[in-house]
Amino acid sequence: MKANVLYGLGDLRIADIDRPIPDAGEVLLRIGACGVCGSDIPRVFTKGTYRFPTVPGHEFAGRIVELGTGVDPALLNRKAAVFPLLPCRSCPYCEIGEFALCDNYDYMGSRRDGAFAEYIAAPVWNLVLAPDSLSFEELAMTEPAAVAVHALRQAGLDIGDSVLISGAGPIGLMLAYWSRAWGASRVMLADVDETKLAFANALGFADTFNPLQGSVADWAAGLTGGAGADVAIEGAGISASWENCLRAVRKLGRVVLMGNPAGGMALSQDGYWEMLRKQLTVRGTWNSAYAASPRSEWQLVVDSMASGRLDLKPLISHRCSLDEAFEALRMMRDRKQFFNKVMVLPSGNKV
Structure with missing residues (x-):
């Protein structure tokens, strides 16, 4: 072959x-x-x-x-x-x-x-x-879509939550699709690549922002009535993206670390304070859950695509x-x- x-x-x-x-x-x-x-x-x-x-x-x-x-x-x-x-x-x-x-x-x-x-x-x-x-x-x-839904499960996403996704690549957009299907009240995408943001807009995700243009935390607060996002998912694997997620979530919010870093990751003192003072829940996510139904996120993906809920x-x-x-x-x-x-x-x- x-x-x-x-x-x-x-x-x-x-x-x-x-x-x-x-x-x-x-x-x-x-x-x-x-x-x-x-x-x-x-x-x-x-x-x-x-x-x-x-x-x-x-x-x-x-x-x-x-x-x-x-x-x-x-x-x-x-x-x-x-x-x-x-x-x-x-x-x-x-x-x-x-x-x-x-x-x-x-x-x-x-x-x-x-x-x-x-x-x-x-x-x-x-x-x-x-x-x-x-x-x-x-x-x-199915594989990247299962990785995305696993990250949302780690976040404990609930109906009505606002979600910030830092990184608008393929899995970031799959996260956006899942968040919308899961009942998120607002799905926000941040990325430094304007072509990725334009692609997200074309897919129907209007709330996009380039961190090079200003504060992600201020932008997210403005879209959520001042509180900040309920959930933030770091999907870029860089320090600045991690810090943006910590600053953009509300008090008692949840942050999931998903991005695969190409190099070292560093956290500033201010970023550390965000976790302490807001009593954030910070979790890692890795791969996906594969087991007998109903726990299998792989089966969930295939069933959702077959039913038309996930395109x-x-x-x-x-x-x-x-x-x-x-x-x-x-x-x-x-x-x-x-x-x-x-x-x-x-x-x-x-x-």
Whole structure:
């Protein structure tokens, strides 16, 4: 099969490699779409994967085309999104169903081969089956959409809450979609990139602000009657964004740290005082909850898309083939043009 193989830092090449054979309890999927995550950029160009060579890509969906032994024949030809984390199932966190916190996990696209390829083998346990009415591109956004809803759950979002999201990238916009669907009274997006804010406006999110133009805290206070946001979610992974969130929430507000920092994070004395004096609740969030329904945020995403409550298709800005994927990643790294969610379509999205 064809695959984009990472042989070293910045050395991503199309290659012909062996098509995987599903083991017992596994299926083979022909990949319909694989989203490019922001973490794929440093993984390909600066940080690397856990071994070379590796096929990157962990936000993906496909059609089941082959079954390993012991797999229900009814799964053949079904569409599915795939949870890319393979937990050890024996550590204390796996025992309580917190698989994203597993002490000894494996991971498709970084620790083992991922989905910048035509096919991938995956355990049945990792499949989230989906109706044919959903496109592969939609299903490939299940992973980041589950990350977004997990962050909102960490925040304890309630109907009528006002929400500030610092960072208007793909997951920030998914947070905005979820917040609106969850019953937030106001959804506010802050970002220093005017093209991202314009894109958010085009999606129907009118309350946007550029922190380079003034105080995020004053802006949020003006939109919330002076109190500040009930919830702030930090999605940029930089110190200034963290401080803005702490200052923009009301007393007894909640702040969730979600952004993946590229470097060190620092907190000023004034930012620390914000936490103390306003008695803020500050929580981290990591990955998503994947378990038997109804706890599975993955199933929640698929069900919400299938019912029409969650429409993520407008977030896709670019589509490319396997042959074009490396150039698309370089475009994202160099920010040569505006992008939001970039999709790699190994099979032309027709499988």
